[in-house]
Amino acid sequence: MMPEKTQSKTIRTRFAPSPTGYIHIGNVRSALFPWLLARQQNGKFILRIEDTDQARFVEGATELVINTLGWLGIAWDEGPDIGGDFGPYTQTERKDHYLKWAQKLIDKGLAYADPYTVDEVEAFRTEAKNNKKAFLYRDYRPENPPTWDGTKPLRFKVPEIKRYSWHDEVMGDLSAGPEALDDFILIKSDGLPTYNFAHIVDDAEMDITHIIRGLEYIPSIPKYLSLYEALELQPPIMACLPHILAPDGKKKLGKRDGAKSVDEYRTEGILPEALINFLASLGWNDGTEQEIFTVDELIEKFSLNRVQRSGARFDEQRLSWMNGQWIRKLTIDDLFERVRNFWPESAEQASDEFKKQVLVLVQDRLKTLAELPLLTSYFFTEPTPDWQMINDNKQLSKLSRDEIISLLKTAQSALLASEYDAESLQATLNTLLETTGQKPGILFSLIRFAISWAPFSPALNDTISIIGSTKVQARLQLAIDTGLKEQTE
């Protein structure tokens, strides 16, 4: 075991997106995991905006990130919108910080101006490629570089070419040979730092203890290690997360493969609890057979060393199942709040009380909140009779039209005389089975069609009860009328 050197130190984790668009689903785990860790250990979670690439900057992207994390319930303790003791939290506002650290390297003779043009470097690269060699800038390191005046890129001068070994909390012990080391750019010719330099400065100044990011950074880590040494900094604990893979492939799930934004799942009626649960269990489990975890349970049980090292496919069916589980866990009042924007238009006039009654019936049937209109429209608007549904029904198609009309009439009068609570209605329906001598498969199916004209619906007595006597009578009458009319045509 490693000595517990950071035992008493408050852990500080961060999520550091670049504002280039929405947060897509393959990406959000690198916000979730550091957040869980910070909450678990009473640490701090920091949001930092890495906007040093002006070409890719998208207006409004920071707000999008803030909005998405807010919906998920991932809250930060320090960030661009709320400030903190280690600000600013937007990289373009920290230029002087990077310059200060760059000067330190220049003074030590570990940074120099890159005298070549972009085309010249590109030519070196092509040459290396033609020789089937990996391109290393340090092979072309200039003898007497000019003094850096800020108009040329500033490059790091690797002090020592050697093999690096390090520990990754997820991937285990890693190492890489000298080929991984190179004179990379610290400050671009536009005066802004590269990610490679900026994140090291920021993490050090912001006292970050754990860097959690995607595994695309693994090949660069030896470079970072050599820079930490040159800067005389202690590297934070590192963890690289495997990628989430596209459902139908083995490639990283990215925007190009149609990776959805987190917001899309929101509008599809996925609960944030379900999305977090799903994302966390994609590549992590606590070693038990538990599948459903609350956020509090995740905070309590999460650990980086139980995160899977291989990528995992994004399985929407599993997410859908998990969402259903979470919908069923909600109280009706809570569910009612969540579905506020998902009702069919026809429900606009309905009372909250009526809507809640409907909700009770469909709660077990919802996989996503967006399915609500599909499942409930006939509670709010009069359905159009479609006798084809009856004709297509295996059992009902055996009866003559006269028999069907007669059954409907019998049902209509029996229901007219019934009390309208669900229990009494069940009694009425049972009696009706006896008096007509019909099987439930015939009688109940028929009544169900006549009052809903939907391919499926909740239990018959419940459905009838909620629709109410007046409307049930009218719908049965309409069914009878249209049935007779169709017969004569």
Next chain:
RNA sequence: GGUCGUAUCGUCUAAAGGUUAGGACACCAGGUUCUCAUCCUGGCAAUCCGGGUUCAAUUCCCGGUACGAUCACCA
């Protein structure tokens, strides 16, 4: 091409030398007096290949194969 990494049911995963290789999603069948869903029961289905180490390998080592990441004045 160089460097680095990964490999258990179709999918997500458990088993950190000894298990009839477990669970979940999906799928199939049955049950819950109609349907759809929920719920319950049952079923199908896996250790990439080849060597080693060991009394014993899914597990450790080596080699293959497959797959992935990366080699930017992007992050």
